[in-house]
Amino acid sequence: MMAKKAGIExxxxxxxxxxxxxxxxxxxxxHFSTRLPSDYLSYTLPYPLPGTGLxxxxxxxxxxDEWKMAGHNLLMFRGDFSQVKLxxxxxxxxxxxxxxxNRYFWLADxxxxxxxxxxxxxx
Numbered sequence: 001m002m003a004k005k006a007g008i009e010x011x012x013x014x015x016x017x018x019x020x021x022x023x024x025x026x027x028x029x030x031h032f033s034t035r036l037p038s039d040y041l042s043y044t045l046p047y048p049l050p051g052t053g054l055x056x057x058x059x060x061x062x063x064x065d066e067w068k069m070a071g072h073n074l075l076m077f078r079g080d081f082s083q084v085k086l087x088x089x090x091x092x093x094x095x096x097x098x099x100x101x102n103r104y105f106w107l108a109d110x111x112x113x114x115x116x117x118x119x120x121x122x123x
Contacts, residue, residue: 001037004037009039009040010037010038010039010040011038011039011040011041011042012033012036012038012040012041012042013041013042013043013044014029014033014041014042014043014044014093015043015044015045015046016029016030016043016044016045016086016089016090016093017045017046017075017079017080017081017086017089018046019046019054019057019058019079021080022080023081023119023120026081026089026119027116027119029093030089030092030093030096031112033093033097034093034096034097034100034108034112035100038097038101039101041093041094041097043073043089043090043093043094044073045073045074045075045076045086046076047076048062048076048077058077061077061078061079062076062077063075063076063077063078073086073087073090081123082122082123084122084123085119085122085123088115088118088119088122089119092111092112092115092119095111095115096108096111096112096115099111
């Protein structure tokens with residue numbers, strides 16, 4: 001990667017659980033993101049901020065309006081997945097990334113297999 005050769009650290013940022021996403025697309029995002037050669041990885045949930053198209057689309061499904069809490073990966077609207085399931089997905093992605101980054105590929109593969117199945121069982 002050219003950035004690494006130039007001494008630049010690379011960070012990646014992904015959103016999970018955008019309206020319309022499925023379990024499969026969330027897992028695909030995590031699998032893709034954890035295989036990138038990035039130094040830092042972050043995930044967030046979508047935040048329908050007032051005045052945006054997403055806010056208008058989800059206005060009748062909002063469950064909290066404390067926008068200052070948005071940085072805590074709190075679910076702000078009723079969707080297809082629980083807060084527990086989404087936090088697990090974020091935790092799973094961060095751990096998988098760290099395992100791969102530190103070259104524990106055999107452990108990362110086993111962790112991915114087990115946690116994919118746990119993720120699918122959560123509501």
